[in-house]
Amino acid sequence: QGRLTIGVRVAPLSQQHVLVLVEDRTHSRRVEETRRDFVVNVSHELKTPVSGLTLLAEAMDDARDDPEAVHRFAGRMRVETSRLARLVQEIIELSRLQVADTLDEPVLVDVRVCVREAVEHLQVVAADRDIEISTALGDPSEPALIYGDGNLITTAVRNLVENALNYSDSGTRVGVTVQPGPDLITLVVKDQGRGIPPADLDRVFERFYRVDAARSRRTGGTGLGLAIVKHVSANHGGEVSVWSEEGQGSTFTIRLPAARPAPAAPVIPAERT
Numbered sequence: 001q002g003r004l005t006i007g008v009r010v011a012p013l014s015q016q017h018v019l020v021l022v023e024d025r026t027h028s029r030r031v032e033e034t035r036r037d038f039v040v041n042v043s044h045e046l047k048t049p050v051s052g053l054t055l056l057a058e059a060m061d062d063a064r065d066d067p068e069a070v071h072r073f074a075g076r077m078r079v080e081t082s083r084l085a086r087l088v089q090e091i092i093e094l095s096r097l098q099v100a101d102t103l104d105e106p107v108l109v110d111v112r113v114c115v116r117e118a119v120e121h122l123q124v125v126a127a128d129r130d131i132e133i134s135t136a137l138g139d140p141s142e143p144a145l146i147y148g149d150g151n152l153i154t155t156a157v158r159n160l161v162e163n164a165l166n167y168s169d170s171g172t173r174v175g176v177t178v179q180p181g182p183d184l185i186t187l188v189v190k191d192q193g194r195g196i197p198p199a200d201l202d203r204v205f206e207r208f209y210r211v212d213a214a215r216s217r218r219t220g221g222t223g224l225g226l227a228i229v230k231h232v233s234a235n236h237g238g239e240v241s242v243w244s245e246e247g248q249g250s251t252f253t254i255r256l257p258a259a260r261p262a263p264a265a266p267v268i269p270a271e272r273t
């Protein structure tokens with residue numbers, strides 16, 4: 001982890017002088033390693049749905065005289081295809097976020113609007129699973145504004161709420177809170193689900209890391225949701241953290257720097273005539 005990579009180049013300048021160039025290549029080595037690992041992970045993750053689709057296509061071909069079986073295989077192919085499409089979309093999203101440390105053209109974003117949008121989309125899923133999502137958006141007279149990309153903030157909240165739904169049982173509640181403040185806007189997503197074992201807590205934000213791979217796959221998870229949340233938070237100058245207790249639930253907190261209101265224009269008294 002703490003290993004330094006030093007590059008040394010020696011060039012003779014004259015008979016008496018040589019130029020020695022010592023370069024710290026630690027950062028570029030890390031970037032290179034991250035990129036290489038990402039390519040290996042992505043190839044591995046893509047192989048599973050692709051080979052699944054190949055097998056299903058073969059099975060469909062074999063069952064061409066049995067319309068009911070063909071229909072069943074076609075349904076499973078649709079599920080695999082949409083999982084693959086989501087995986088590809090999230091890989092693209094994450095690689096974009098990883099390449100740029102900051103945002104292209106930050107604009108003023110109302111965090112409450114992002115939360116409403118993200119939750120609205122998931123209310124049907126929640127109702128289906130008999131889980132209640134409640135929101136508390138703070139005192140409306142206090143602004144909850146940041147500079148950034150509203151679509152990315154909506155995606156981050158959606159990923160957290162989706163996870164809360166995926167890793168909770170029916171009859172539980174999910175709470176989404178916005179706490180505006182002068183310096184920080186705090187966004188909290190809290191569930192009463194299965195929780196995360198202490199040994200895994202530090203690792204859940206790594207791409208493709210899953211506590212229970214089978215469950216993640218069953219719920220259509222890609223293993224990228226929290227990595228995206230982490231990068232979105234960082235690119236906005238903020239951070240995400242997690243608290244969790246097994247069997248009790250999990251709480252994810254995103255803290256983002258609040259947009260400072262523009263200084264009021266100085267009042268110039270009208271000249272007396």
Ligand code: ADP
Nearest residue numbers: 163167204210211212216221222223224225226
């Ligand atoms: P996935 O697509 O697998 O959900 P994520 O990156 O969103 O990937 O999450 C990584 C892993 O962290 C999940 O596979 C799951 O094991 C764990 N996890 C995430 N959110 C929760 C939660 N709210 N409750 C329990 N476990 C969670």
